Amino acid sequence: MKVLVIGGGAREHALVRAFGADAxxxxxxxxxxxxxxxxxxxxxxxxxxxxxxxxxxxxxxxEGAELTVVGPELPLARGVADAFADAGRLLFGPSRSAxxxxxxxxxxxxxxxxHGIPTARFEVCTDEGxxxxxxxGERFGFPVVVKADGLAAGKGVTVAPDRxxxxxxxxxAMVARRFGDAGATVVIEECLTGSEVSCFxxxxxxxxxxxxxxxxxxxxxxxxAGPNTGGMGAFGPSPLFGPDVxxxxxxxxxxxxxxxxxxxxxxxxxxxxxxxxLTRDGPQVIEFNVRLGDPEAQVILPMVESGLVPVLLGAxxxxxxxxxxxxxxxxxxxxxxxxxxYPGAYETGLPISGLAEASSVPGVHVAHAxxxxxxxxxxxxxxxxxTVVARGESFEQAVARAYDAVGRIRFPxxxxxxxxxxxxxxxxxxxxxx
Ligand code: AMP
Ligand code: GLY
Numbered sequence: 001m002k003v004l005v006i007g008g009g010a011r012e013h014a015l016v017r018a019f020g021a022d023a024x025x026x027x028x029x030x031x032x033x034x035x036x037x038x039x040x041x042x043x044x045x046x047x048x049x050x051x052x053x054x055x056x057x058x059x060x061x062x063e064g065a066e067l068t069v070v071g072p073e074l075p076l077a078r079g080v081a082d083a084f085a086d087a088g089r090l091l092f093g094p095s096r097s098a099x100x101x102x103x104x105x106x107x108x109x110x111x112x113x114x115h116g117i118p119t120a121r122f123e124v125c126t127d128e129g130x131x132x133x134x135x136x137g138e139r140f141g142f143p144v145v146v147k148a149d150g151l152a153a154g155k156g157v158t159v160a161p162d163r164x165x166x167x168x169x170x171x172x173a174m175v176a177r178r179f180g181d182a183g184a185t186v187v188i189e190e191c192l193t194g195s196e197v198s199c200f201x202x203x204x205x206x207x208x209x210x211x212x213x214x215x216x217x218x219x220x221x222x223x224x225a226g227p228n229t230g231g232m233g234a235f236g237p238s239p240l241f242g243p244d245v246x247x248x249x250x251x252x253x254x255x256x257x258x259x260x261x262x263x264x265x266x267x268x269x270x271x272x273x274x275x276x277x278l279t280r281d282g283p284q285v286i287e288f289n290v291r292l293g294d295p296e297a298q299v300i301l302p303m304v305e306s307g308l309v310p311v312l313l314g315a316x317x318x319x320x321x322x323x324x325x326x327x328x329x330x331x332x333x334x335x336x337x338x339x340x341x342y343p344g345a346y347e348t349g350l351p352i353s354g355l356a357e358a359s360s361v362p363g364v365h366v367a368h369a370x371x372x373x374x375x376x377x378x379x380x381x382x383x384x385x386x387t388v389v390a391r392g393e394s395f396e397q398a399v400a401r402a403y404d405a406v407g408r409i410r411f412p413x414x415x416x417x418x419x420x421x422x423x424x425x426x427x428x429x430x431x432x433x434x
Contacts, residue, residue, distance in 0.1 A: 001024050001025050001026065001027075001066045001067065001309065002025075002026070002027040002028070002029065002063065002064055002065050002066055002067075003019050003025050003027070003028050003029070003065060003066070003067050003068070003069060003309070004028075004029045004030075004031065004059065004060050004063060004065035004067070004068040004069070005019070005028060005029070005030040005031070005033075005037075005068075005069050005071065006030075006031055006048075006050055006056060006068065006069070006070045006071055006072070006075055006080070007030075007031075007032075007050060007070070007071025007072045008030070008031075008032045008033050008034045008037070008045075008050075008369075009034070009071065009072070009294055009369045009370075009382075009384070010294060010295060010297075010298050010336075010367035010368060010369035010384065010386065010387040011071050011072075011291075011292055011293070011294035011295070011297040011298065012030060012033070012034075012037065012071040013034065013036050013037050013040075013298075013367040013368050013369070014297045014298045014301045014302070014367050014389075015069060015071060015292075015297070015301065016028055016030055016033075016037050016040050016043055017040065017301070017302070017365070017367075018301045018302070018304060018308050019069075019308065019309070020040055020041060020042065020043070022307045022308055022309050023307065024307055024309040024310070025042075025309060026042060027042050027043075027044075028040070028042060028043040028044070029043070029044050029045075029046055029059075029063050029065060030043060030044070030045050030046070031045070031046045031047070031048040031050070031056070031059055032045060032046065032047045032048055032050070033045030033046070034368045034369065034370070034371045034372065034381070035368055035371040035372050035373045035378045035379075036366065036367065036368025036371055036378075036386075037368065038373070046059060046063075050072060050074060050075050051074050051075065051078055052078075053075060053078050053079050053080040053082075053083040054083065056068070056075060056080050056083070057080070057083045057084055057087055057089065060084065060089055060091075061087070061089070065089075066090065067090050067091075067092065067309065067312065067313060067316065068084060068089065068090065068091040068092065069091075069092045069093070069312060070091065070092065070093035070270075070291070071291060071292070071294075072291060073099065073102050073103065073151060073289065073290055073291050074151065075093075076093050076094055076096070076099040076102075076103075076270075076290050076291065077096065077099045077102070077103035077151060077290075078096070079095070079096035080093065081093050081094055081095045081096065081098075081099075081269075081270075082095050082096050090313065090316045090317065091316060092269075092270060092312040092313075092315060092316045093269075093270045093271075093290070093291070094268055094269055094270040094290050095266070095267075095269075097265070097266045098261060098266045098267065098268045098269070098270070098290070099290045100266070101257075101261070101268070101272070101288040101289075101290055102151070102287075102288055102289045102290040102291070103150060103151055103290075104149055104150060105147050105148070105149050105150075105156075105187045105287070106124040106149045106185050106187055108287065108288050109122045109124065109187055109189070110124065111257075111260060111261075111264070112257075112285060114260065115256045115257070115259075115260035116256065117252065117253055117256050117257060117260075117285060118252060118253070118281075118282060118283065118284045118285065119284055119285040119286075120145070120189040120190040120191070120192050120277075120284060120286070121140065121189060121190040122187050122188065122189035122190070123139075123187070123188050123189075124149075124185060124186075124187055125170075125185065125186050125187070125188055126184075126185050127174075128170060128171070128174045128175060131146075131170040131174060131186050131188060132167055132170055134188040135160070135163060135166035135167060135170060135188055136163060140188060140189065140190045140191075141190070141191075142160070142161060142162050142163070142166075142191075143159050143160055143161045143162075143191040144160050144166050144188060144189070144190070144191060145157065145158070145159050145160070145188070145189045145190070145191050146158045146160055146166055146169035146170055146173065146186055146187075146188055147186060147187040147188075147189065148173045148179045148182045148183040148185075148186055149182060149183070149184070149185035149186060149187060150179065150180075150181060150182025150183070150184075150185075151182055152179040152182045152183070154228065154229070154230050155179070155228070155343075156173070156179050156182060156183065157228070159191060166188075170186060170188075173186050174186060192277040192279055192284055192286065193277070193279065194277045194278045194279040194280065194284075195215075195240055195277070195278045195423075196215065196216070196218075196275065196276065196277055196278075196286065197213050197214070197215055197238045197240055197241050197276045197278060198213060198214045198215065198216055198234075198238075198273060198274075198275055198276070198293050198296045199213045199241065199246075199249055199273075199274045199276055200213070200214075200271055200272070200273050200274070200292060200293070200296070200300065201254055201271070201272050201274075202270075202271055202272075202311055202312070202315050202320075203254075203258055203268050203269060203270065203271075203272055203315060204269055204314055204315045204317075204318050204319055204320040205258065205262060205267040205268060205269050205318050206258060206262065207258075207320050208254060208258065208272070208320075209311060209320065209325040210246065210250070211300050211303070211304070211327065212236050212237035212238075212241075212300050212303050212327055212329060213236060213237060213238040213240075213241035213246075214234045214235065214236030214237070214238055214293065214296040214299055214300050215234060215235055215236065215238045215240070215423060215424070216231045216233075216234050216293060216295065216296055217231065217232045217233045217234065217417060217419075217420055218231055218232070219232070220232060220338075220342070220343060220415075220417075221417065222417050222418055222419045223419065227343055227344075228343070229338070229342065229343045229383075229384075230294060230343075230383070230384055231293065231294060231295045231296070231336065231384075232295075232335075232336045232338065232416075232417045232420065233295060233333070233334055233335045233336050233387075233416075233417055233420030233421070234293070234295040234296045234298065234299050234333075234334045234420070235299060235331070235332065235333045235334070235395065235398070235399075235420065235421045235423075235424045236296065236299045236300050236303070236331075236332055237300075237303070237329050237331070238424075239424055239427035239428060239431075240278055240427065245278065245283060248282065248283060249274065249276065249283050252282070252283070253274055253276075253283065253285060254272065254274065257272065257274075257288070258272075267318070269315050269316060269318060270290060270291075270315065271290070271291055271292050272288065272289075272290065273288065273289035273290070273291060273292065273293055273296075274288060275287040275288070275289065294369075294384075295334045295336055295384075295387045298334040298367045298387040298389050299332040299333065299334045299389060300332075302332065302389070302391070303327045303328045303329070303330070303332065304326075304327055305326040305327060305328055306323075306324040306325055306326040306327075307324070310323040310324065311323045311325055330391055330392070330393070331391070331392050331393075331394060331395040331397075331398045331424065332389060332390065332391050332392075332398055333389070333390055333392070333395065333398040333399050333401075333402045333420060333421040333424070334367070334387045334388065334389040334390075334402070334420070335387065335388045335402045335403065335406050335416055335417070335420045336369075336384050336385075336386070336387050336388075336416065336417075336420075337384075337385050337386040337387075337388065337406060337409060337411075337414050337415070337416050338383055338384050338385060338414070338415045338416070339370070339380055339382070339383050339384075339385055339413060339414070339415070340412070340413025340414065340415050341413070342383035342384065342415065343383060346383055346413070347380075347412075347413065348370070348379070348380050348381050348382065349374065349379050349380065349381070350379055350380045350411045350412045350413070351377050351378070351379050351411065352371065352377075352378045352379060352380060352385070352386075352409065352410070352411040353409070353410050353411070354408040354409040354410050355378060355409060357408040357409075358388060358405035358406070358408045358409045359405070361390070361401050361404050361405040361408070362401065363390050363391040363392060363397075363398070363401050364388065364389065364390045364391075364401055364402065364404075364405040365389055366386055366387070366388050366389070366405070366409070367386065367387040367388075367389060368385075368386055369382055369384045369385055369386060369387065370382015370383060370384055370385045371385060371386070380411055385411065385414070386409065388402050388405045388406050388409070389402070390402035390405060394428070395421055395424040395425055395428055396425060396428075398421065399420070399421040399422075399424075399425065402420070402421070403418070
């Protein structure tokens with residue numbers, strides 16, 4: 001079977017590797033891909049504008065792709081699944097109306113309210129006056145969270161410590177239009193406290209199978225300091241996501257979400273990413289995303305032991321059937337190597353060395369994100385450049401292997417957090433087995 005993967009980050013590299021290991025797949029096309037994806041066996045990369053559903057459909061037709069799998073949210077929000085469905089082509093990912101769970105935070109929050117899904121108290125504000133009033137009063141207290149309604153490349157959320165900061169965030173979104181139309185509406189909400197966990201299910205509209213949960217590291221610096229990023233590293237399975245939490249999340253969140261979306265005529269087929277805060281009052285939804293997380297995918301996809309393709313095909317067709325689903329629970333840690341200056345401005349085109357040496361560390365592979373080939377050399381081409389992923393018999397071993405490999409890779413100005421996975425070590429130590 002020929003599979004088309006849409007996207008060009010480390011998450012898509014992880015998808016391509018998972019398909020490469022699947023006996024059902026003999027050829028892979030990735031659009032636009034990157035230098036690491038291009039080097040995978042039986043894989044070709046093709047340049048394409050991922051924001052253009054018609055171009056993606058034309059590519060799938062031209063390539064004879066029997067299954068298309070979408071990595072990022074943008075093509076889904078633009079209706080790529082609808083374009084494929086109209087043309088009778090199989091694509092794994094939700095329709096445009098179902099993708100509203102990520103593309104409109106106002107929709108997601110009101111949806112959760114309608115279906116009794118636990119989430120932070122909120123108000124949807126469609127004008128500046130209403131938003132300034134919402135952040136002024138006692139209602140949400142401080143810190144208060146200000147969120148642009150639409151897609152804002154991960155930059156639309158401000159956790160404001162005081163009223164000044166909250167008002168600034170409102171004005172940036174609604175008046176200065178820092179996120180364009182995405183900030184015309186904002187959601188003001190209560191700040192939740194607890195531990196964040198990323199939980200993923202693959203849904204066929206009614207039923208779902210569960211991937212191991214992971215923990216991301218969103219801030220740029222050690223100790224969760226500095227600005228938010230796309231994610232600087234991840235580990236999984238999350239020690240915080242035991243069987244009790246999992247069954248509660250399924251009962252209180254995933255099942256009502258799938259049922260509610262179906263009832264509202266927005267049947268959900270694809271990966272549902274539930275961003276959770278584990279609070280004292282139980283798990284609450286911080287956000288829904290309609291795709292795998294990045295860097296979470298790089299650590300959890302290798303845990304899928306059964307073939308990924310039958311499950312994705314079943315979900316795309318609307319019936320998971322009895323496709324086999326088996327995942328392992330061996331600890332994995334992924335450390336992101338970023339360009340100096342990220343998430344702000346950074347230089348690109350810098351040569352990367354030591355990739356082969358890194359991959360020779362036992363249990364390690366390197367997923368490429370912002371990389372390109374220039375004159376036969378792999379160079380940087382984005383903010384997040386690589387995710388160095390290590391498997392271990394314990395988190396301790398996985399962390400040690402990941403950082404051993406990171407130390408072998410060099411490019412000018414590279415930045416890594418040095419504490420990825422530390423929370424897993426602490427959780428394990430707390431249970432008396434480090
Ligand atoms: P997002 O861009 O929607 O992934 O949000 C970015 C980050 O903001 C999340 O990963 C959380 O750390 C934080 N966040 C969003 N909403 C809340 C909330 N209601 N309470 C506390 N933190 C939040
Ligand atoms: N790692 C967070 C995200 O993919 O949104």
